[in-house]
Amino acid sequence: MTEKADTYRQLYLHCLSRLRAAGIEDPGTDAALLCRHFFSLDRPGLAVHGEEHCPEPARQAFLQAVRERAGRRPLQYILGRWDFMGLTLQVGEGVLVPREDTAVLVEALARQLAGRECLSGVDLCAGTGAVALGLCSLCPGLQMDCLELSPQAFSYLEKNLQAYPQYPVRAFQGDILSGETAARFQGLDVIAANPPYVAKDILPSLQPEVQREPAMALDGGPDGLLFYRAIAKEWVPLLNQGGVLGVEIGEEQGEAVMELFQASGLSRIVLHKDWAGLPRAVTALAVSFHKTCKTQDGPTFQHEKMWKTPGNGLNTRFFRGKPLAYR
Numbered sequence: 001m002t003e004k005a006d007t008y009r010q011l012y013l014h015c016l017s018r019l020r021a022a023g024i025e026d027p028g029t030d031a032a033l034l035c036r037h038f039f040s041l042d043r044p045g046l047a048v049h050g051e052e053h054c055p056e057p058a059r060q061a062f063l064q065a066v067r068e069r070a071g072r073r074p075l076q077y078i079l080g081r082w083d084f085m086g087l088t089l090q091v092g093e094g095v096l097v098p099r100e101d102t103a104v105l106v107e108a109l110a111r112q113l114a115g116r117e118c119l120s121g122v123d124l125c126a127g128t129g130a131v132a133l134g135l136c137s138l139c140p141g142l143q144m145d146c147l148e149l150s151p152q153a154f155s156y157l158e159k160n161l162q163a164y165p166q167y168p169v170r171a172f173q174g175d176i177l178s179g180e181t182a183a184r185f186q187g188l189d190v191i192a193a194n195p196p197y198v199a200k201d202i203l204p205s206l207q208p209e210v211q212r213e214p215a216m217a218l219d220g221g222p223d224g225l226l227f228y229r230a231i232a233k234e235w236v237p238l239l240n241q242g243g244v245l246g247v248e249i250g251e252e253q254g255e256a257v258m259e260l261f262q263a264s265g266l267s268r269i270v271l272h273k274d275w276a277g278l279p280r281a282v283t284a285l286a287v288s289f290h291k292t293c294k295t296q297d298g299p300t301f302q303h304e305k306m307w308k309t310p311g312n313g314l315n316t317r318f319f320r321g322k323p324l325a326y327r
Contacts, residue, residue: 007050090159124235125194133167135190
């Protein structure tokens with residue numbers, strides 16, 4: 001199939017062939033999404049209208065998109081938008097693409113905030129605003145500020161916040177590594193962050209698409225922990241009593257991040273796993289370990305729900321002698 005294709009079916013098959021040859025992980029899904037975007041045809045629509053000829057402007061735009069995708073430009077950048085937790089967010093060069101895994105962080109924080117009202121918080125390294133908007137969609141009464149340093153990402157952040165005026169979220173530009181910036185935020189009930197957490201020497205080995213995303217949003221310093229240290233030092237002291245902190249992490253960073261948060265005085269430190277069973281987020285509270293309740297595995301923190309796994313009883317692990325829910 002060549003670029004001479006002019007029916008919708010031929011164009012779809014051309015796209016599928018080009019993406020498969022380019023080593024795209026799921027060429028069928030990408031081809032279908034490109035057809036839906038440029039032709040307004042989903043899979044059933046392609047079956048019905050497949051033999052019809054495509055208008056030349058749409059055909060040329062589609063073929064250009066196929067060339068870009070075969071060149072490993074992220075699909076999300078080509079489409080210009082991406083869905084996250086029921087939100088459609090604008091994306092493009094200069095901002096990190098929202099990922100499904102980040103919903104683990106948002107949902108974990110939402111569980112911690114359930115039933116609480118009149119709360120205020122901050123989303124650090126906010127990017128598209130996915131975390132703050134997703135959290136506000138689950139927590140009525142929550143007001144969030146977003147902090148983002150990159151001018152390119154900040155422009156997408158503003159656009160996305162404007163698209164969802166029903167959620168009380170504001171955008172601020174600043175560096176989370178700066179103590180002076182942190183001092184502008186006081187009395188926080190929640191701190192959320194999906195910071196850069198890839199170790200610098202690993203960046204060249206990432207997927208080609210990921211390498212097209214901004215290095216500023218990926219580079220976590222020599223060991224990937226630069227931003228977690230700053231959060232523990234500069235931002236944790238800003239939490240109110242009973243305040244909640246939640247961060248996304250790399251799959252091998254759980255222990256190190258928990259140690260940082262424990263050293264900063266946080267309690268009820270919980271490691272949350274994603275749908276693949278990999279560590280994906282850590283949450284903690286600005287409270288003390290003064291009350292416990294009993295489970296068959298021993299003491300755990302008050303109100304902390306223990307999740308059962310088939311054949312293994314309570315899926316619990318301990319961090320420095322203190323029991324943790326490992327979700």
